[in-house]
Amino acid sequence: MNVIVLSSLDLILAAGLVGILAVLSLIMQLGVAGRLVIAGLRTTVQLLLIGLVLETLFANVHLAWVTLLAMVMLLVAGREVMARQHRRFGGLWGYGLGTLSMFVSAFATTIFALLAIVGTDPWYEPQYAIPLLGMMLGNTMNGVALALDRLTSNAWQQRGVIEARLALGHEWRVAIGDITRESVRVGMIPIINAMAAAGIVSLPGMMTGQILSGTPPIEAVKYQILIMFMITAGTGFATMAASWIGARHLFDERCRLRLDRLIQGKSQ
Amino acid sequence: MLELQPVSLSLQSAECVCLTGPSGAGKSLLLRAIADLIPHLGEAQLDGHNCSEMKPSQWRRQVGYLPAESHWWSERVGDHFPVLPEAGFEQLGFTPEVMDWQVSRLSTGEKQRLALLRLLANQPHALLLDEPTASLDAANVRNAEVMIRDYRQKYNAPIIWVSHDAEQVRRVADRVYELKAGAVQEVSL
Numbered sequence: 001m002n003v004i005v006l007s008s009l010d011l012i013l014a015a016g017l018v019g020i021l022a023v024l025s026l027i028m029q030l031g032v033a034g035r036l037v038i039a040g041l042r043t044t045v046q047l048l049l050i051g052l053v054l055e056t057l058f059a060n061v062h063l064a065w066v067t068l069l070a071m072v073m074l075l076v077a078g079r080e081v082m083a084r085q086h087r088r089f090g091g092l093w094g095y096g097l098g099t100l101s102m103f104v105s106a107f108a109t110t111i112f113a114l115l116a117i118v119g120t121d122p123w124y125e126p127q128y129a130i131p132l133l134g135m136m137l138g139n140t141m142n143g144v145a146l147a148l149d150r151l152t153s154n155a156w157q158q159r160g161v162i163e164a165r166l167a168l169g170h171e172w173r174v175a176i177g178d179i180t181r182e183s184v185r186v187g188m189i190p191i192i193n194a195m196a197a198a199g200i201v202s203l204p205g206m207m208t209g210q211i212l213s214g215t216p217p218i219e220a221v222k223y224q225i226l227i228m229f230m231i232t233a234g235t236g237f238a239t240m241a242a243s244w245i246g247a248r249h250l251f252d253e254r255c256r257l258r259l260d261r262l263i264q265g266k267s268q
Numbered sequence: 269m270l271e272l273q274p275v276s277l278s279l280q281s282a283e284c285v286c287l288t289g290p291s292g293a294g295k296s297l298l299l300r301a302i303a304d305l306i307p308h309l310g311e312a313q314l315d316g317h318n319c320s321e322m323k324p325s326q327w328r329r330q331v332g333y334l335p336a337e338s339h340w341w342s343e344r345v346g347d348h349f350p351v352l353p354e355a356g357f358e359q360l361g362f363t364p365e366v367m368d369w370q371v372s373r374l375s376t377g378e379k380q381r382l383a384l385l386r387l388l389a390n391q392p393h394a395l396l397l398d399e400p401t402a403s404l405d406a407a408n409v410r411n412a413e414v415m416i417r418d419y420r421q422k423y424n425a426p427i428i429w430v431s432h433d434a435e436q437v438r439r440v441a442d443r444v445y446e447l448k449a450g451a452v453q454e455v456s457l
Contacts, residue, residue: 163305164339168350168390169329178341255324256305 003213057126066124077141084145087152090263098144105238106136136234143235144242147187151246154179162257172251180247187239191232273451279426286437287430289447295430299396303333332392336399338383340371353389376403395427
């Protein structure tokens with residue numbers, strides 16, 4: 001496999017394109033030039049840092065280091081899920097619900113893939129474990145954030161309907177059933193669309209990266225298919241778990257709708 | 269947020285108690301608390317059974333709470349009825365075909381009459397009615413009142429009825445209570 005090594009000058013040339021875009025934004029008074037530059041700097045610094053971390057990790061393969069990095073990734077993803085909700089649960093639930101759903105689903109799916117499909121040795125080989133988990137968490141995070149945002153927003157807007165159904169003697173899961181199903185659907189739609197468009201409308205990033213680094217296309221495609229299925233399953237399970245547990249927590253032990261458990265978020 | 273003062277209310281079989289008072293006094297809050305739809309410190313009893321000893325869904329089916337605003341969640345009217353009504357369509361100005369109507373076709377008044385029909389089809393042991401005739405014309409107000417009266421006589425169902433209409437209170441109430449700033453007080457008819 002021949003990899004063309006990129007020099008700093010190559011990256012500076014690419015950065016120049018973003019620089020031109022920033023200047024154009026400034027001339028057109030779009031109000032995004034500053035954000036564009038800061039985002040560009042952040043992506044450079046963050047990716048260089050993770051590159052260094054991964055190099056160190058690959059040189060010192062140890063379960064404890066892999067676990068530590070995985071937990072940091074999970075906690076950041078959990079914070080992101082919480083921040084993206086217009087109305088979210090107060091207290092520990094606000095952070096814990098999304099994080100726990102992602103933990104159970106993304107970790108279980110990644111470990112399953114490492115043990116049963118890829119068959120790395122050791123099973124936590126960071127060269128495979130960290131990129132796989134990263135892609136899992138990134139997509140699961142989007143699904144869970146969308147689903148929880150839809151769940152809490154709809155429950156708030158349709159509180160009259162939910163209470164009317166409870167008053168007629170419906171169980172909580174029936175009274176909020178339509179809203180829960182809608183939340184799961186909304187959380188899963190992006191990944192279903194991505195699967196449907198893969199290879200025709202878009203060439204997925206991981207596969208493109210592998211091909212650029214010299215992997216034979218058909219091998220890269222096999223990995224991409226594996227990733228797509230894992231991401232879909234992981235996102236689906238996490239979205240279902242988060243929606244169901246979230247819906248349950250909107251009711252107390254006497255099946256009363258408890259919207260006082262929600263607080264207004266900052267997002268959107 | 270309004271808090272209710274301690275309230276003690278006891279109703280005989282087939283008795284109708286009207287609750288009056290200014291908006292925001294806590295009338296709906298009291299009904300929702302009795303229906304166990306909001307957290308509360310009190311204890312409601314029906315036919316000798318405590319609310320807290322019964323499954324929430326069973327309690328709510330038995331106490332039959334009708335909110336002031338009716339709510340609908342499917343397109344077809346009939347899909348909102350846990351139990352299809354055996355009768356009462358004509359009395360409220362409908363035919364049984366109304367079950368196949370689209371909810372989007374219904375006027376506010378039709379929705380309110382159908383919400384009453386839906387509640388009674390559940391055959392609750394008591395009724396908690398929050399302004400059940402507020403959106404109805406005079407003829408339908410009378411029809412609904414007669415229907416509720418017939419129901420309570422047939423099933424010996426006690427009723428707590430929130431109303432702002434003094435004439436209606438005189439027509440339907442056995443006793444009247446006024447709620448002001450969360451405190452309840454009996455007033456003469």
